Amino acid sequence: MSNELKRGLEGVLVAESELSHVDGEVGKLVYRGYDIEELARGASYEEVLHLLWHGSLPTPAELEEFRERLAAERSVDDDVIATVRTLADAGERPMAALRTAVSMLSAYDGDDDGDVLAEGSKITAKIPTILAAFERARQGEEAVDPDPELSHAGNFLYMLTGSEPDDVSEETFDMALTLHADHGLNASTFTAIVIGSTMADVYSSVTGGIGALSGSLHGGANQDVMEMLHEVDDSGKDPVEWIADARENGRRIPGFGHRVYKVKDPRAKILEEKLRDLAESSGDGKWLEYTTAIESYLEEEGLVEKGIAPNVDFYSGSVYDAMGIPMDLYTPIFAMSRAGGWVAHVHEYQDDNRLIRPRARYTGPETSEFVPLEER
Numbered sequence: 001m002s003n004e005l006k007r008g009l010e011g012v013l014v015a016e017s018e019l020s021h022v023d024g025e026v027g028k029l030v031y032r033g034y035d036i037e038e039l040a041r042g043a044s045y046e047e048v049l050h051l052l053w054h055g056s057l058p059t060p061a062e063l064e065e066f067r068e069r070l071a072a073e074r075s076v077d078d079d080v081i082a083t084v085r086t087l088a089d090a091g092e093r094p095m096a097a098l099r100t101a102v103s104m105l106s107a108y109d110g111d112d113d114g115d116v117l118a119e120g121s122k123i124t125a126k127i128p129t130i131l132a133a134f135e136r137a138r139q140g141e142e143a144v145d146p147d148p149e150l151s152h153a154g155n156f157l158y159m160l161t162g163s164e165p166d167d168v169s170e171e172t173f174d175m176a177l178t179l180h181a182d183h184g185l186n187a188s189t190f191t192a193i194v195i196g197s198t199m200a201d202v203y204s205s206v207t208g209g210i211g212a213l214s215g216s217l218h219g220g221a222n223q224d225v226m227e228m229l230h231e232v233d234d235s236g237k238d239p240v241e242w243i244a245d246a247r248e249n250g251r252r253i254p255g256f257g258h259r260v261y262k263v264k265d266p267r268a269k270i271l272e273e274k275l276r277d278l279a280e281s282s283g284d285g286k287w288l289e290y291t292t293a294i295e296s297y298l299e300e301e302g303l304v305e306k307g308i309a310p311n312v313d314f315y316s317g318s319v320y321d322a323m324g325i326p327m328d329l330y331t332p333i334f335a336m337s338r339a340g341g342w343v344a345h346v347h348e349y350q351d352d353n354r355l356i357r358p359r360a361r362y363t364g365p366e367t368s369e370f371v372p373l374e375e376r
């Protein structure tokens, strides 16, 4: 038994996986061997789910069947929607509301037979319905029923706004879902498989995954980036001046740095490009100007050379903002996509399951003399 301490499990191999590989030195991400750039440009989120869950990109006939099955699971029980409304009225944060609602879904799972992919696809299909209902409740609006004719991405935007999205919005959102679907054993996926390794149900894994993703060092950073951009804007300063001050004050910059990538995240490159397109077509390039100015400054300051480069969260929020999506839905949208990856990993891990149970080096006292309560 090794006594070497690996804080944060950095670099520790705990499982084999065929699902995704992150090459942090060159900035490359593949899902089952397919380059993320090709998937983002050429495959829908449903194709990616099929790839992750069933091992191959679907044929047209397989895709049609897969999409139909997923779309048929979108409806969420009225009790869950009522809870979502209660949470919205109580001012709950969207990630916390999503965590609670996903946990509640298991009560309404007709089969509840423990089949990870069957239950996981129900959860994945229902998350957009929950989120859209939550946002509409906050706006004082009734939930919009899912439309089985629309894609996973298109249907979410439809349920959110009440009108069918244009092609650019649907394609952009679908691409964002593809980009966020999987990423090796990141903290939330690891959480999901730790839970799955006890043979708990997949509802528990996804609920745990949502909790882990919500933190500011992980998925929560996409909202933090947008909050930072607003702070820059409100300061009235030039973004370069603002970021120079922030660095001088020792601030950690959200959307920068990654445990695995030592260069710019390939997904950040794709999202930046998308933001550029959106800025060009809308004529509003403010967030593009701010983000690129901040990135250039940090690069000149040597941060990128030290391996602290833009990650997936740096540009995603600005893309969602261009689509009119509220800031605090950015992380739940990440969860909407990553749920597919959590399900895939739990399914794969349980196929050759071993309880995950690391150790801590004990640093407490060797012996303590017990004193009964009444004598303390």
Ligand SMILES: CC(=O)SCCNC(=O)CCNC(=O)[C@H](O)C(C)(C)COP(=O)(O)OP(=O)(O)OC[C@H]1O[C@@H](n2cnc3c(N)ncnc32)[C@H](O)[C@@H]1OP(=O)(O)O
Binding pocket: 008, 216, 217, 218, 219, 221, 251, 252, 253, 254, 255, 256, 257, 258, 259, 260, 308, 311, 312, 313
């Ligand atoms: C989807 C995702 O989860 S992607 C990550 C999203 N999270 C963020 O964007 C939050 C900001 N980034 C970070 O906090 C970190 O880069 C993490 C947590 C993502 C990864 O960091 P770790 O591998 O744990 O590295 P750690 O936190 O130890 O940082 C190493 C060094 O880089 C510095 N550093 C890391 N990230 C940043 C940052 N965003 N801004 C400034 N400095 C940073 C640290 O201060 C530290 O410097 P030091 O060695 O001089 O003390």
Ligand SMILES: O=C([O-])CC(=O)C(=O)O
Binding pocket: 182, 183, 184, 185, 186, 187, 218, 259, 260, 311, 312
């Ligand atoms: O891999 C990680 O550590 C963080 C993550 O989930 C991602 O970058 O998508």
